Amino acid sequence: MAGAFWCVVEDDRSGRPKKVMSEVLGEATRLAGAAEAVWLTDKATDEGLKQLGEWGAVKIWLLEHADLAPYRGEVWVPVLEALVERESPKAIFGPVTSRQREFLARLAARLGVGLAADCVALALEGDRLVATRPVYAGKLLSKVAWAKTPWVATLRPNVFRPADAQAGRTASVERPALTLPAARMKLVERREEVSTGLPELTEAEIVLSGGRGMKGPENYVILEELGGVIGAAVGASRAAVDAGWRPHRFQIGQTGRTISPKLYMGFGVSGAIQHLAGMRTSKVIVAVNKDPEAPIFKIADYGIVADLFEVVPHLTQEFKKLLEK
Amino acid sequence: MKILVAIKQVPDTATQVKIGADAKGIDTAGITWIVSPYDEFAVEEALRIKEKAGQGEVVAVTLGPERAKEALRSCLAMGCDRAIHLNDPAWGGTDTLVTARALAAVVKQEAPQLVLCGRQAIDDDMGATPAQLAEALGWPCAYWIMEEAVAADGQSIRVARQVEGGLEVFDVPLPAVLTCQKGLNEPRYPTLKGIMGAKKKEIKDVKAGDLGLEPGGEQLSVVALEALPPRPPGRIIQGDVPTAVKELVRSLREEAKAI
Numbered sequence: 001m002a003g004a005f006w007c008v009v010e011d012d013r014s015g016r017p018k019k020v021m022s023e024v025l026g027e028a029t030r031l032a033g034a035a036e037a038v039w040l041t042d043k044a045t046d047e048g049l050k051q052l053g054e055w056g057a058v059k060i061w062l063l064e065h066a067d068l069a070p071y072r073g074e075v076w077v078p079v080l081e082a083l084v085e086r087e088s089p090k091a092i093f094g095p096v097t098s099r100q101r102e103f104l105a106r107l108a109a110r111l112g113v114g115l116a117a118d119c120v121a122l123a124l125e126g127d128r129l130v131a132t133r134p135v136y137a138g139k140l141l142s143k144v145a146w147a148k149t150p151w152v153a154t155l156r157p158n159v160f161r162p163a164d165a166q167a168g169r170t171a172s173v174e175r176p177a178l179t180l181p182a183a184r185m186k187l188v189e190r191r192e193e194v195s196t197g198l199p200e201l202t203e204a205e206i207v208l209s210g211g212r213g214m215k216g217p218e219n220y221v222i223l224e225e226l227g228g229v230i231g232a233a234v235g236a237s238r239a240a241v242d243a244g245w246r247p248h249r250f251q252i253g254q255t256g257r258t259i260s261p262k263l264y265m266g267f268g269v270s271g272a273i274q275h276l277a278g279m280r281t282s283k284v285i286v287a288v289n290k291d292p293e294a295p296i297f298k299i300a301d302y303g304i305v306a307d308l309f310e311v312v313p314h315l316t317q318e319f320k321k322l323l324e325k
Numbered sequence: 326m327k328i329l330v331a332i333k334q335v336p337d338t339a340t341q342v343k344i345g346a347d348a349k350g351i352d353t354a355g356i357t358w359i360v361s362p363y364d365e366f367a368v369e370e371a372l373r374i375k376e377k378a379g380q381g382e383v384v385a386v387t388l389g390p391e392r393a394k395e396a397l398r399s400c401l402a403m404g405c406d407r408a409i410h411l412n413d414p415a416w417g418g419t420d421t422l423v424t425a426r427a428l429a430a431v432v433k434q435e436a437p438q439l440v441l442c443g444r445q446a447i448d449d450d451m452g453a454t455p456a457q458l459a460e461a462l463g464w465p466c467a468y469w470i471m472e473e474a475v476a477a478d479g480q481s482i483r484v485a486r487q488v489e490g491g492l493e494v495f496d497v498p499l500p501a502v503l504t505c506q507k508g509l510n511e512p513r514y515p516t517l518k519g520i521m522g523a524k525k526k527e528i529k530d531v532k533a534g535d536l537g538l539e540p541g542g543e544q545l546s547v548v549a550l551e552a553l554p555p556r557p558p559g560r561i562i563q564g565d566v567p568t569a570v571k572e573l574v575r576s577l578r579e580e581a582k583a584i
């Protein structure tokens with residue numbers, strides 16, 4: 001297919017594509033009628049390839065080599081550039097993740113084309129693609145267009161409709177010959193985070209956020225309990241992070257993570273503009289705050305004016321009852 | 326060690342931004358401008374590297390209109406030694422790629438061993454310029470740095486980069502481009518002495534022609550800037566806590582279908 005739409009696979013480092021790929025493949029398919037996956041990995045699994053096919057990839061370009069992990073731009077960029085030169089895709093999309101933010105920016109520079117990062121909508125207008133992206137702390141939306149193809153873009157997780165998965169649908173797999181440049185960056189160690197057992201903040205469909213109103217680090221247990229019941233990630237405001245109650249990776253906002261879950265619930269969070277910058281594209285927003293004047297109520301779909309320490313245990317009980325049914 | 330820090334002047338998040346007359350940029354009247362917060366982590370880290378080594382030079386550089394000088398002054402007041410201002414109307418409608426190429430030309434002239442940037446500028450949140458600068462230079466690059474340590478021989482730097490699920494620690498040969506993440510340090514406030522001293526430090530104006538660059542070449546352009554679609558009005562759920570919570574759960578399930 002000339003002028004294909006490519007989706008760069010984000011995997012979980014054990015050979016399986018992350019769920020966000022269903023959204024990227026879904027959007028590319030919606031725009032172009034068909035999407036192809038490009039997977040740079042040290043180790044793909046059959047299960048992963050099958051998953052990409054079920055999510056609608058018609059073809060998988062499998063770039064597999066031991067030296068493609070850990071991610072290093074200086075290795076990935078020339079490898080994909082060579083394939084782009086040969087195949088001339090029309091678009092290259094990836095999810096917003098820490099590595100793809102850098103990778104697709106570098107690739108775009110190498111190709112001399114534009115990059116639109118952190119898009120929340122894409123639309124074909126005639127023969128051009130127009131991307132919508134939040135700017136100025138999410139206060140405005142900027143629509144951007146490219147001077148030429150390939151259109152390179154990163155897509156915010158949880159915003160785009162996932163692909164209609166079809167069990168048993170398969171993709172053809174092509175393994176191009178690879179020439180890897182020598183890496184100058186050498187991995188010394190990987191420090192894994194202690195798993196909370198809850199989903200990752202940027203991927204979670206439900207996020208609970210605890211602010212300064214949580215009063216102390218020990219109280220996050222009640223949010224984690226609630227999170228366990230409804231499968232939610234637990235994040236925090238900067239005030240809570242700066243107080244040392246939560247590690248920085250849990251911070252939501254302008255100087256933290258940008259999230260876009262189906263449901264965001266803020267507990268003891270005032271809703272400062274910098275916090276909103278990181279969560280205002282959430283689909284449903286719930287606020288629990290003692291102060292009826294807290295700015296978060298202005299953007300919340302549902303609010304309860306009360307002490308969070310009374311509300312959270314009741315919520316946990318109610319959700320338990322609901323989900324047991 | 327010579328370190329170049331690329332910074333950007335952006336509107337303070339707390340100021341209201343209004344769409345400008347051409348509907349492609351903002352109305353700049355009445356805006357309070359600041360150094361983009363992530364860039365302050367970069368300036369702070371550069372100063373710390375210099376202080377730890379007991380020698381070196383930290384050069385702040387920005388591309389922007391005349392007012393961007395104030396941002397460079399703030400960096401000088403924090404302790405940067407001098408500054409370079411890419412100040413030319415030719416760069417009026419620039420995108421990240423044009424910015425990266427202009428910065429690369431400065432880096433080639435200045436030949437620092439390290440370039441530090443913020444993770445992203447908080448106006449357009451593109452976060453692409455540092456990676457594109459590294460690409461233009463052919464240098465290694467590491468994003469979202471949470472820790473760093475320059476090797477004793479000054480030939481490489483050990484960095485911890487934040488990724489989903491943990492930190493990856495790399496040895497990166499110099500020269501390199503790094504982007505700084507919150508958590509790396511706590512930026513200092515300029516002292517009165519620093520602010521006074523900044524007035525005497527050099528800010529060099531540079532035009533596109535001085536770098537041998539042609540104007541133009543933008544690859545991404547803004548078609549339109551729009552206000553957010555309004556959120557439907559929300560509802561404060563009344564009643565005592567048990568009643569309100571029951572109603573919230575019911576609403577999330579039945580109305581919002583969020584659970």
Ligand SMILES: Cc1cc2nc3c(=O)[nH]c(=O)nc-3n(C[C@H](O)[C@H](O)[C@H](O)COP(=O)(O)OP(=O)(O)OC[C@H]3O[C@@H](n4cnc5c(N)ncnc54)[C@H](O)[C@@H]3O)c2cc1C
Nearest residue numbers: 211212213237238239253254255268270272274275290308
């Ligand atoms: C450059 C810059 C970047 C920033 N980046 C971020 C960012 O990324 N993320 C971020 O979150 N902030 C960020 N901030 C900080 C932001 O401005 C706010 O200071 C911060 O979000 C406030 O956190 P908070 O809402 O938890 O605390 P507060 O503003 O102190 O609010 C606490 C709230 O809890 C309520 N409360 C207290 N006790 C209870 C209780 N028992 N039950 C119910 N409610 C209770 C109070 O009524 C209050 O509304 C940034 C600031 C700057 C200057």
